[in-house]
Amino acid sequence: MxxxxxxxxxxxxxxxxxxxxxxxxxxxxxxxxxxxxxxxxxxxxxxxxxxxxxxxxxxxxxxxxxxxxxxxxxxxxxxxxxxxxxxxxxxxxxxxxxxxxxxxxWYTISPELLCRFLREGPSASESQVEMRSGEFWEMQTRGSINYQRSGMAQIIVDLVSSIPEYENFTKILDLGCGPGLYGIALVLDNPNLQGVLFDQPPVAAVAKRNAEDYGVSDRITVMSGDYLNDPIGEGYDLILASMTLNFALGSFNSMMNKVFDALNPGGVFVAISDGRTHDGTKPADMIIPMLLPALMGQNMAINEDFIANAMLDAGFYKVRSKPVQTPVGEVECTIGKKK
Incomplete structure (x- = not known):
């Protein structure tokens, strides 16, 4: 042998x-x-x-x-x-x-759990998106403060400040802001800016405290609510939505129209998303963490070019997408402008 x-x-x-x-x-x-x-x-x-x-x-x-x-x-x-x-x-x-x-x-799913989902599929209860308590969301948001300011906020500022119209922006919206450090970082970077931070009430409360801690509460307005159903304000020169539009997949066109209407003529929309390839295999940094909710029947992935196409349908022009390397992996940045 x-x-x-x-x-x-x-x-x-x-x-x-x-x-x-x-x-x-x-x-x-x-x-x-x-x-x-x-x-x-x-x-x-x-x-x-x-x-x-x-x-x-x-x-x-x-x-x-x-x-x-x-x-x-x-x-x-x-x-x-x-x-x-x-x-x-x-x-x-x-x-x-x-x-x-x-x-x-989210990163280390046990082999036993994987095998169960593959053999049985998700249960009825697992396929429903669980609504957590306000205390849970506040705790999660407080835990992500350091995440946002440990490199991510700096990347956002670099991206947004590279937009030619940036110096002339006066009012911006950080939509689905979490702890609000992205909007706060932009206001700190550009003295002409007034910022609005928008998220659900327990999350917005954390963002409000952060604005106070960074000494920009006089230039920051905090709004709370459900951005899918509630007014988000108007008269913005820039709207930023970072890793939040996954929650709008069930009503994406209406959400995109709402963003378009909230912008001034010449306003810019910047969306950061997972940008999954159409075959569902890349980038690994996004695919693997989103595997567990997908197996549970809560697939919230956004494919590459999905946001760009939705922007075009809503009336944006000069729409462009590009990959951006971040500490959590490669993401897709999509930028569109309102005429």
Whole structure:
């Protein structure tokens, strides 16, 4: 009996399992506050004593974090890598620990759950979009404050400020604003701007506090409601909708008409979306996190060019789309102008 002829290396398959382990190391480090305590140099023994952990296993764990490039080691001392120090230390404005922990259920679906959905499909209750309490949405919104200001808001400012008419904008709307940092960042960047932040009431309350914290409450108006059914204001030079139009899929044309009507002549609409390819396979950064709701019968993905075509149908012109690289992966930015 001869050995088989092997044409490929199975390392990519092994790497998939290693990625899962690396993610678990990150999450455990956050849960145990390892990174917060490695903002300064410490030995494994010092970390174990401070956090009441098993000394020998703490050393093994810290070595594994070094292997993942999350921490550094010299002789017997450990400290955070630059990216861990930037985003994983509690108390910093850029701390993303809570955000990453909240993302985990969407990224790591158990094999058992996947098999159940594939064999049985979604149940009737799972296929209904669950309406959460106001307290839930407020908690989720507060958790996304650092997410928005840890690179995303800066990307939004770069995108919007590249629009030729930007210097002449005077009134903007951040539609489905979440914690409102995108609209706030634009107002901070352009002294001519007055901003409106719009989201459902518990979310808008968080955005209002953020406007106060950033000292722009005199230039920011916060509106609350359901943007699908309630008035969103008018007289805008720019309307921004970032990763929110998925909720409008059931009434997209009417939503697009509402946005068009709310803009001044010459106004600009900027929409950021997942931009899934028509065959439903790319970009992976968007496909994988949206797999669980899709399996539950809540497919809310927006395909590439979908928003561009809807803009054209609503009367926008000079419509263009482009991919944009962000910390959460590639997204599609679609820009249209009202005559």
């Amino acid at each position: 001869l050995m088989p002829v092997v044409h490929l290396n199975f390392k990519p398959l092994q790497d998939l399992l290693l990625k899962k382990s690396e993610a678990n190391l990150l999450l455990a480090g956050l849960e145990l506050k390892i990174f917060t305590n490695l903002a300064t140099y410490h030995s494994a023994e010092e970390i174990a004593e401070k956090l009441h952990l098993h000394t020998e296993n703490t050393g093994h764990f810290l070595n594994a974090l070094v292997a993942c490039d999350l921490t550094c080691k010299c002789e017997e001392l450990f400290w955070n890598s630059p990216i861990a120090n930037e985003f994983l230390v509690e108390g910093k404005e850029t701390y993303l620990g809570d955000y990453l922990l909240s993302c985990d259920p």
